[in-house]
């Protein structure tokens with residue numbers, strides 16, 4: 001039987017938790033490598049010098065390190081509310097801090113977020129928005145639509161809600177398959193992941209359909225670029241809203 005009495009809460013303000021997360025970010029997330037690779041390849045093709053990339057929930061800057069590795073002149077602004085995660089980002093990105101502005105801010109409070117005045121061509125968010133309510137997700141999408149340049153791109157990689165009520169046996173089998181074929185093994189069985197771990201997570205993942213609906217409502221043209229189990233990579237493009 002699933003044990004729903006305990007809940008798994010991420011302690012982003014705890015330094016030990018942050019360090020541990022940073023060291024094990026790829027474990028139990030079989031799609032992370034693929035998503036970051038796809039996002040990087042899109043950025044390498046689309047990013048135009050002198051523009052800025054915004055990362056909501058930059059965390060310890062793992063993705064940014066890969067961008068700077070390929071595009072040492074990129075400009076990035078990263079927002080995160082955890083001083084512990086930002087400290088790790090500062091260390092990891094120390095050679096690039098002139099081009100990488102780190103801002104400590106809670107993105108559920110966007111009215112008070114003061115971003116540097118830049119041309120935001122690309123926005124990204126990796127595994128961060130499932131921490132906030134659906135209403136706040138919609139607000140984030142509307143905010144991004146507003147600050148992005150025309151034809152700006154939003155890349156969202158996140159954990160989504162899956163139908164474990166009716167398809168749990170299929171997801172259990174899929175988890176076991178992914179785990180078996182992954183270099184980064186969590187050691188978790190499919191039964192544990194689907195029936196215990198997911199129900200205990202104290203966060204707010206949306207379904208794929210909900211995320212696409214919110215993005216469309218915010219004004220984006222949006223599509224899912226990659227989907228694997230409960231991990232989706234979604235892209236949104238800011239085209240001008242049609243005149244009515």
Ligand SMILES: C[S@@+](CC[C@H](N)C(=O)[O-])C[C@H]1O[C@@H](n2cnc3c(N)ncnc32)[C@H](O)[C@@H]1O
Pocket residue numbers: 012025056057058059060061062063079080081082085105106107108125126127128131132
């Ligand atoms: C799972 S980590 C992902 C970090 C990074 N995007 C990556 O994938 O390497 C989630 C991050 O979102 C941040 N976060 C969660 N809720 C937030 C909020 N309301 N405002 C700002 N940052 C938040 C956490 O502090 C944490 O650094």
